Amino acid sequence: MADINELKCVASQVRRDIVRMVSMAKSGHPGGSLGCADFLTALYFEVMDHDPAFNMNGKNEDVFFLSNGHISPLWYSVLSRSGYFKTEEMATFRKINSRLQGHPATHEGLPGVRVASGSLGQGLSVAIGVALAKRLDGDDKTIYALTGDGELQEGQIWEAAMFAAHHKVDNLIVTVDWNGQQIDGANDDVISLGDLEGKWRTFGWEVLHMNGNDMEDLLRGLREAKEKSRKGKPIVILMKTEMGAGVDFMMGTHKWHGVAPNAEQTEVALAQLEETLGDF
């Protein structure tokens, strides 16, 4: 098991990468990206058994799908820092002729991405497809997927939820980034998610909780999820996060969902995030 401090160091660098990518592109989604930085760091640097040489079919490795594709700068940073592609490429984010599209895509052949996402609500279904294929192939690796919380307003999510329970897709661990915010405001002001735990439970899922901005609790939660997998039920982890976590002026508000910091704000943000692995 990796040292918790090492994971925290990676997460700090990932946050710097996010702020710098979004700032250089003058566009992108820093809020959710920062909020899930600890989670995706834990997944790629500790939990998943994955191969940065990258095979599209993901055979005999754990596979991750990002359904809330707008937090692409986070994923690009984690993929790059894990060795999927050179860190310099992060400088091309959202620019012309780049593999690092505004929302993740396979079209330009970026290693680590297996399906496009951005139009919300689709990633869970795709993850189920890979989970079914692994079952057919006798491959005992695990499928992970991340969705936003506002994204749960999409009907397809609940189609997928019903399917996974009925077909006992138990090699699947879905995490919901439960930051309570979406573009137009708090979930509760836009369309309330209601009893989120009860919804998943009555759909037939095993429901777990973790704090997405506490590395120790993340590792505990992901370990628990792995232990509870392959017992006949799909697993969802309701992960509490703070949008903008790590940059004080971006925290606790939906206003930084999809806005880039200006030069001055970027400087303030970077001063709060230690450079641990070297900036790209």
Next chain:
Amino acid sequence: MISNIVSEGKKATRNGFGDAMTELGQQNPNVVALCADLVGSLKIQQFIANHPERFFQVGIAEANMIGIAAGLATAGKIPYTTTFANFSTGRVYDQIRQSVAYSHKNVKICASHAGLTLGEDGATHQILEDIGMMKMLPGFTVINPCDYAQTKAATLAIAEHHGPVYLRFGRPGWPMFMGDQPFEIGKALPLNEGSDVSIFATGHLVWKAVEAVKELEAEGISCDLINIHTIKPLDEEAVLDSVLKTKCVVTAEEHQMNGGLGDSIAQLLARKLPTPMEFVAVKDSFGESGTPDDLLKKYGLDSSDIISAVKSVLQRKK
């Protein structure tokens, strides 16, 4: 020779699909099937009986079906999604666009009950816009076979093609006239050689065109009849070769004029060989309940409409 093309009884194109799925199940272990609560309509019962582990019932949840298919394809399977054409396209267009087309997944979207000949269920189910929607998606192959045997052959052929495919077929019993033959994606099939007019037909209307050509030839009008089973990629060479010879065109299809086969051919000819053209297609309207025959007559898709279109385009020919 047109006189050699005769109906050897009727069978629905969807039966050709179902029978091919049974064969594919035995031939190709990577082929898997999904269905949104229409197993009987899609004729895949035998596939399911033979390979229950390779079939996924998704219930009435087509968006989820498309996403799951994209995932199965990612992992190396060859998923065939099955439901009515309406629910295979318009209902799930964004899912197909992002998770299948843009992501270039090897998914086969197999759609029955396309067009007016779905009949009595009416316009809610009679999709006439699907070819247009699907051909607009970059990288998609769009196929509309004309009879039982051609549908069967197409269903087998698309398993060997790596890339997303839309395969469109229909509900009613329909004349079988093509016989067993190999299916080559993107290769138009000449059915009758002629010099006065080119007729390009797809799907069920190929048979209507055969009937029309028999009458026209009897009247001394020489028709170049070509079955365009693959609307995208279009066999441009076959179209241009025919039109160079005849210098006028009629297209026939069970689809809106906007976005259909005729539209693809008109676009090609406008770029390469501007030519007088008539379209036998639905002219910007919805269908309604009725028998397939009554509907084809009322909406101008009968053999008599093809004959009128030929006569009218011949008048315009320079």
